[in-house]
Amino acid sequence: KGFNEQQTKNYLKNVEATESSGQLGIENRFGFMGRYQFGAEALVDQGLIHGDKLKAARAKYGSDREWYAKGHKEFLADNSNWKIAGGKSTFLSSEQLQDKAMIGLTSDNISRGIDKGAIHANSDTATIAGFAKAAHLKGWKGATDLFLRGIDSKDANGTSASLYAAQGAAAINGTSIS
16 A cells, blocks of 8 residues: 555565564564564454454453463464464465565555554655554554654564664665664
8 A cells, every 4th residue: 555566575575574584484482473473463454363262362361461471372373263274384384375464464554544644645655664664563553653643662572663664664765774
């Protein structure tokens, strides 16, 4: 949404490089997986995980911290939580499935950013890409906080939304920021 074909390729390549160094079947210690390091919530949004099962599983944990420390990885390992045959292993072995999910998630996040006034439909592509990459790290709410209120936040690995926004903005034109 808002990118031409080459800009989309540049953006995806940048996210892939920062998330997994291009490794299709990778999984981190919290259970985020694939080239773009998807979590359960993003996979629900893309129609790959049962939302009702995720909601029930999350209810067993008192906080996000406990969920990601104890339940998230286990939840994603259970094929019965997936809507696709083969569940996790199918997802981790499919470049096409991961790319389709990433493009869908990015478009959804951009739409949410526009709806909330954090970016505008006529914003330049670098701004849109910056918002999209920050949203990939911290969700559309975290990206909205950064773009509307200047409130930066970090993920569990200490990576800031502002760094991701700068990387996304640079990536759209084929450049990079470390």
